[in-house]
Amino acid sequence: MSMSGPRPPPATLQTPGFAHYSVTWSPFHNTRLAVASAANFGLVGNGRLHLASVSANPGGMLALSLDKQFDTQDGLYDAAWSEIHENQIVTASGDGSLKLWDIMLNDHPIRAWQEHTKEVFSVDWSNLKKDTFVSSSWDGTVKIWTPERPRSLMTLNAHHSCVYQALFSPHQPDILATCSTDGTLRIFDLRAPAYASGPNTNSFTNPLSASMLTVPASHTEILSLDWNKYRPFVLASGGVDKLVKVWDCRMVKPGAEPGAVGGSCETQLMGHEYAVRKVQWSPHRGEVIATASYDMSCRVWNTAPPAGQPQLMYINDAHTEFVVGCSWSLYDQGVLASCGWDSRLNVFRV
């Protein structure tokens, strides 16, 4: 990886009229991608789930093609591939619904759930409990689901304001992390779904689920988080303060009294000029992280660079609008996808 020397342009796929909100690689097929998108920049109108394939031509150049699309009544803000069924994918929608699609079928979802009362902004499929996925919403709740059940399995009243993302731990099946408008990261243990208590809680009108740990991560909104794949209880956060922060939360003791406040900030990555909309750790290198920002760039950083080396490894500035999503290929090391409000999906080698 190097910042010098000419680089081939990224493989690009345009989806006219639909601004992107999220991109994700299939865990089963190393060429398949899904993009959640919305008309009118997601402010009002329809949504569309795009399925695309990446291929390498004989010269090693990457190319993208659109395989299929599914239309929805309201904007789509996120998508997560099933970990058990290679053709299934769940989407999160502005109308509060979740929909499960089978990409071998046409037009209609195979399941739909309507419980959230506001925009659903994230969805994540557990890769440890493979029949379970989690959604997070602007209504402040996080819900746990399984495709077989018509209702959610569990609701966490995680925050009093928007929950922008909820993500299962890659190491422990019952642990998940959330981030919110309220500037905190929280870690929840689903085995202890107790409500918070004490003088400062109002369990009558406004109950809040007890978190194992609350990290006061920023004075502004936290828009994205990710669990480090190699170091349990190390997380990254990104948000309106333009910073990416790496949090060591190993002080969390599963089974201990809930409600702890803590988290120690290991590293800050400075450079984005507007809010950071997405952070994702590399699945191949524990110190490498990709970020997407409203400053129209997608960046790759080394959070623990060798002495004298900069943290910033790579800037992709091929987008002409907000970059809102980025996703590492799970199979091809160093291949990154980015998507944005310019309706353009880019795939490139870092």
Add this chain to the structure above:
Amino acid sequence: MERVKRLAAQITGTSGVAALEKKSPDDVVITMAIRSPLCKAKKGGFKDARTDELMLEMFRQSIAHSNIDPSLIGDICVGNVLCTDGVYHARAAALAAGFPETVPVQGINRFCSSGLMAVTTISNQIRAGQIDIGLAVGVESMSQNPDNGGPVLSEEIAAHPAAADCPKPMGWTSENVAEDFNISRDDQDDFAAKSFQKAEKADKAGYFQGEIVPFTVYQTDPATGARKRVIITKDDGIRYGTTKDNLAKIRSAFPQWGKGTTTGGNASQITDGAASVLLMTRRKAEELGLKIIAKHVTTTVAGVPPRVMGIGPVFAIPAALQKSGLTKEDVDLFEINEAFASQAVYCVRELALDARCTGARQIATGLNELERRKGRVLVTSMCIGTGMGAAGVFVREA
């Protein structure tokens, strides 16, 4: 629209109410906000009480209502304008009320905003980590210390036109506002009558009972001269049954200035009273198991021409909103003082507010009213003599 607002907040970094609602252990929070009854100077319940006696009673009530050991208080700040020996009285009254000698006291004076400045000073000390818990108090006895007008200035200073305006009477500034900004007598009487009617309604409905603590003070028997203790429990300046027509009959108070539209009916009364606010970090409040009423977000002050000092809120409020990342629409309750209807009408008009709640009240009133309405954001603001305005932003705890 929520989507547009959320996006705008993410891009500009001003995150509006949602961000203000965020709870951090370092937040400066209010766990107690109480006030005395507000009484007419020279005629009302506190007419014979001294400033230091009002301080003493306010301190006693603060200790009684704080639910904490008084020795935990790291500093006391007392806002007072007219009492020349204010800090002597404040320290002595604090000790007499039961604060141990280890609890220090300071005084602060920015005219009408002194109570808010006391809150702000304590809040800043907490924010800076100098203290964990502090008490902010505002006290004024205009019976004992009437406003006898500004001082004589040095000739060199008086040669500066704006400087020369500083010591001039408040009534003159009211007439200047009315004349410069075309606030008619009719508009002023209309506004003042509505304020009286709202105050009457609130008083009858018992809205103020949540914030008023009974005050035990001395009253002098006019026949014998003997001082006896009485308990005052209610505001005595609210004139029931006030209408615009009643007010229209009152003669001009300042016929010599401007159009002479200010009267005893559309200007605020001269008042005796006190208020007290206990502040601490959220961490401390939780540790002590205290109920949190609200969070202090910020206070801003602005300067305006001394000759129209009443317009201060027009500049202080937008600055406070900007500093806290709010828009006007985010605010559930604006509370602007009503020194004179002229100045209050102008502020409400210029800021394009619904005239929902005005009147000379304190933070205790604003937070109490916010609780009653189940609103979240309070902006409380006042004009300040010599040409200033101040505005404080508070978020009620949910």
